[in-house]
């Protein structure tokens with residue numbers, strides 16, 4: 001048992017933790033990061049953002065080759081799925097990116113410790129695992145992330161009753177995949193397996209998909225997903241899942257059960273705040289187990305901070321990263337800030353859906369006067385050339401000041417287009433600012449400019 005002292009110990013090597021470690025090292029601090037998994041990168045790199053996007057990209061190529069190439073004059077003799085090769089590509093992407101963090105850690109002289117960490121009294125962390133030891137630190141950041149949640153009556157079995165982790169690694173295409181929960185993870189994974197040939201039924205408790213997103217966009221997305229072949233049962237309360245000889249049966253309150261051969265439970269995520277030794281220093285959590293922090297990420301225990309999924313809010317990698325940087329800057333520089341009003345959210349379906357700032361529903365609810373500008377991809381040259389013209393950009397600007405309050409995009413590469421909108425909101429831009437900015441032609445970004453013009457009723461190409 002060796003003992004070592006650091007300026008900062010970060011528990012958890014996900015986007016919140018590894019970015020915090022890197023920022024502290026940039027500031028010249030001695031830093032250790034403890035991660036229990038063999039690869040750094042957290043859920044995002046190992047079993048979240050990255051593998052899901054690798055499969056979305058690959059399944060999109062498969063579907064395009066099968067159904068869209070011919071219409072573009074590209075003849076392919078036969079298109080076959082090689083699922084093991086697709087999974088191997090995914091694993092390669094994950095390996096390259098997680099290995100990249102190891103490289104940055106080495107370059108920045110960050111000590112990477114392997115094992116399960118727990119707080120063990122003020123300023124002390126005990127690690128069980130490969131690097132079995134106790135270490136001490138001036139400051140500790142808890143960035144232990146989250147795990148898949150389930151519903152009462154449903155036990156995840158790591159196989160037929162799957163979480164997103166297993167749905168990223170099915171060894172064969174399910175005949176019928178039942179997805180419980182129409183949030184972004186369920187829709188993304190449902191899209192992957194539908195493209196690869198599965199029948200996919202999405203069951204959702206609410207009477208809409210994508211809870212929390214702008215409802216107009218969610219309604220339009222639902223129509224498009226239905227056309228693509230995803231089946232939806234909205235407003236249904238799932239009460240249990242039974243494993244049958246050949247698959248699963250999902251029970252729904254007051255409705256016939258749905259049979260499938262696999263079920264994906266994507267109903268949210270729960271914080272990893274158990275067995276962390278929080279009680280040894282007095283770190284408090286809320287009723288759901290999220291670690292409670294003040295605006296500077298301070299927990300109720302002196303010297304202990306927390307960021308990322310484990311403190312709740314938008315469970316997104318870039319939100320965790322922003323918090324990791326802001327927390328470290330607060331600790332070592334005395335100031336740090338995250339603008340929670342400008343956290344973009346992207347659903348990587350086809351078309352993509354991206355949103356930043358206030359939704360129309362929120363503005364209505366708060367009684368904020370606004371003007372709306374909307375422009376369709378149908379009237380955009382680049383979208384037409386790409387053959388993907390579904391969707392629009394919608395800009396919501398304050399009625400009196402014209403300040404942009406929210407931007408919602410459904411359409412090709414919406415996830416990339418939203419960055420301009422986020423920068424505009426961050427800088428306090430008006431819709432007139434965006435409308436007067438010269439956008440290259442022919443680009444999809446011209447739809448954003450046209451939507452900004454439309455706020456003032458002067459869209460040009462329509």
Ligand SMILES: Cc1cc2nc3c(=O)[nH]c(=O)nc-3n(C[C@H](O)[C@H](O)[C@H](O)COP(=O)(O)OP(=O)(O)OC[C@H]3O[C@@H](n4cnc5c(N)ncnc54)[C@H](O)[C@@H]3O)c2cc1C
Nearest residue numbers: 012014015016036042043044048117145308309315316317
């Ligand atoms: C299928 C899926 C797709 C997703 N897609 C996106 C996306 O496209 N975009 C996006 O922004 N977000 C996405 N997310 C969400 C994103 O992955 C998370 O918001 C993000 O990973 C949170 O980062 P974090 O650092 O807070 O926690 P995590 O990434 O969960 O990392 C926490 C780390 O701490 C480690 N740990 C936990 N306890 C201990 C301990 N006691 N000792 C040592 N180590 C410990 C864990 O092993 C883990 O590696 C997706 C999630 C899933 C499941």
